[in-house]
Each structure stands twice: as structure tokens, then as C-alpha cells.
Amino acid sequence: MKTLRLTMSDRAILLSARFFARLPRTAAEAILEGATVSTHEAHDTLFRQDDPTDDVIVVLSGLVRLFRLGKDGREADIAVSQKGEMIGVNAVFLDRRATANAQAAEPSIVARLEGGKLRQLAAEDSDVAQALLELVCHHGKMTEDCLAEDRLLTAPQRVANYILSHCPIGSESFSFRLPFQKNVLAGKLGLAPEALSRAFSTLRRSGVIVKGRMIEIRDRQALEQF
Amino acid sequence: MKTLRLTMSDRAILLSARFFARLPRTAAEAILEGATVSTHEAHDTLFRQDDPTDDVIVVLSGLVRLFRLGKDGREADIAVSQKGEMIGVNAVFLDRRATANAQAAEPSIVARLEGGKLRQLAAEDSDVAQALLELVCHHGKMTEDCLAEDRLLTAPQRVANYILSHCPIGSESFSFRLPFQKNVLAGKLGLAPEALSRAFSTLRRSGVIVKGRMIEIRDRQALEQF
DNA sequence: GTCATGAATTGACCCGCATCAAACAACTTC
């Protein structure tokens, strides 16, 4: 891990991230005050569950996996964050202890914002507070979605859902490239890699073609009723 | 369902709820401005998933179950809220559509606060914004906990966890009364009622005694390493 | 080109829990 200052292009990425985009420029700049940047190899740990921490992390490039550890060492993914997404907001507004482990899933660059500064700005600037509220609500909803999917859907259904969520509305057939290894996708969906593989092969019968990271679907209807 | 105005004791319950307790009195009073109260029978639906809504609900008494519906009609509980807990905050700060169904799990009384007013106050009063942020972060963490439990723990482990979460630290043996039907507990833990029953009977071998709604534990150690 | 390493797939097996059905217990309601 190397620590650096913010370059201009880092700033540009940050300012175009969902959270900052809705803020007035001055507020966004104020938050970035004092931010640092670091680069990480795949499998680097950014922070550990229950560690005291007062940083919010923004992914600038690469991929960060957020997961909890079971007593037996098994891992359960809570979220997978890519460029522009924020991590650790909950902790900063609760007890300043990480709620999960964070680990780079591929070579990654992240920015660290000071939690103290964020709290202070949230108190002074209602735009910031508003943006944070929306962000956290959105995170909450994502997690709810995940929980509901886990409880209601089988593996092929979850995968079908994931594929459909990448399909522009209206198009009947289309294709896209997985944004990360199947490995990671499996974790995100709460599956073992083998189960993901089997799910794909089940979906083949419904017109899903998988070649490496490329996914192609030929019959949207069939997917939806899965 | 009957709609009423706030009584004095309703006010008292609200003001002592976690969310309001940390607010200055005037801010709390301002939020309660325009609140209404309604009573519900068991199984009454308070709102439905995807329904447009702009209310935040506070449970005054009874129990409200929050769940998503699968295509096949199966239900997945997202949360179970008791006295003093708030529901629907996410929706009010996102797209004003309910993210789940809400249903009274027993005869219940709830207060409805206007989402518009809440948004307005959050923008004007940083105390309110702060309290909301903490509330939503807390909700988010609860949901994360739930997701991680689902993925990492077996049924008996989840039940053991639940019991331990009601056990005052340090005490080696103790007993308490379930705050709701086993039915509801099963849903909250993501189990079928039968599975909960079997989990209890497994835990009997570790010193857990179940009589109706009363739970008694004799050996905390045994529970913890389950 | 060969070789080495890690990812993805496939098969075999097993465990956990949902489901269905039926017995039982605990409350209502009259």
C-alpha cells in the first residue's frame, strides 16, 4: 500500500461520484479537504471488522469487497463497491468501529475522507446532511434487497435478477461484460462459486450464453419468469 | 382501523423513543405537529410494497412486521418493530415508495408523521438531520447483521444468538419472556416456524429451557460456542 | 513453445432446512 495526495483526475472522479454530484461545488470541495489516496494490491485489507476507524472510503478504481467473518473463518459479503462508491459511512455516524472487513478484490485505488470533518460539515451544511441521508438510505435499501433476495430466491433466480438489472429496459436481447470475476459475483449473491457456475448452466436453457466474462441473453421473457 | 388524535400518553411514548429522546424538546414537538394515530387489528396492512407513501410510522404499542413478497407469495421479513421504533424512513428520503409491506403482527397502535415535514425539519435543523442520520445508519447496520447471520449461521446458532442478545452481560444463567409469538420470531430469523421449534429443541441439550414464551438458560458458555 | 498458477467447471456426496401432514397445546367465544 502506498499513500499519496489527490491528483487532479482523482478529484474529477470523486466530484462525479453519485454522492458528490448532488452537492454544491463548494461543499464537495470542503469535504475533499484533507483527503488522502492510497493504492492497494488485490487481497489487501483496508480495515478490519470492529477496528476503530473514523474514515470514509471512496473507491477511485478497482473493487473493494465488504464482508463479515464467521467464527469458523467463512466470509459473508455485505457489499461489493466499485468506482465512485462510498464505504464506512455507517461506522462514522455510529460508534466509529468498522462494521465489516474491507478488502481489495483487485488492484485498487481509494480515497480516505476524515469522518470528523464529514460529521462537522453535516452539522453545518444542510446540503451535506441531505446528501448523506439519501446515501445511507440508499445503502440501507440495497442491503434490504439483498436480504430479501437471499430469503426468497434460488440461485438461478438471483443470477437471472442480476443479469436483468444490467439489461436496459425494453431491449429483448443484449449482452454485457461482468464487471468483476465470477468469484466475486458469487460472493455478492451469497453463493459458493460452484453454485454460481451451476446457476449459469441452468440459465443456459433459458437463452443465457456465458463466454468468460461476457454474458449474452437472447430471451428476456424467459429470464423474467424464472 | 380507526384514526385518532394524539393523546397525552401517546406523546409521552413518542418523546421517550430512541429517536426523539436525543432531540431537543422543541425539535421533537415540531416533528409531532400534525401527527395522527391509528389503531390496527392483527394482520391489518399498514402499507404495501411500492405503494406511494410519504409517512413515517412510529409504533406506539403492539408489533409491526415489515416484509417483502416473492413472486410465489412467500414472505421474507426485513424487520420487526416494537414500541418506539420507526418505519419507512428510507422511503421518505428516497422515492417515497414503500420498500416493503407493513403489517400489524398483533393489535397495534401507531403514529404517522408527515414525511414532508420531516424532510423540511431535517433541512432546517441540524439536530434533526443528525438524529435521522444516526437512526438510518443504525437501521442499516441491523440489516447488515441480519444478512451476515443468514449467510454464516445455522438455525440453532441464530436462535442462540438471539437469546444471548437478551442476556445481560456477565450473568451466567437467566430467563426472559419472548416479546412476541414464536411465529414472528421465526420470520425475523429467516426460518420457518418448524425450523425454529427444532432449533429450540436442539438447544435444549445446551441448557435452554423453553416453556411457552418463557426462555431460561442455565449455561451461557455452551450457548456462546454454538 | 512449455510450464506454472489461479479461475471456472463438473461430478459425487451430504447437510440443513422448507414443505407437507398430522398430532397437540393454548386461547377464544359462547
Next chain:
DNA sequence: GAAGTTGTTTGATGCGGGTCAATTCATGAC
């Protein structure tokens, strides 16, 4: 009290998916 209603437990069975092991595929090093 009796009888109906609703919640809980127990048993039998089947499916989903986790785990382990072996193979195939992809990628990069040399």
C-alpha cells in the same frame, strides 16, 4: 365448561446448495 380457532411441535420426505476432489480452461512467465 365445550367447541372452535389459532399457535406450536413432531415426524417423514425432498430440494437446494455447500463442500470436497478432480478436471478443464485461462493467463502469464520464461
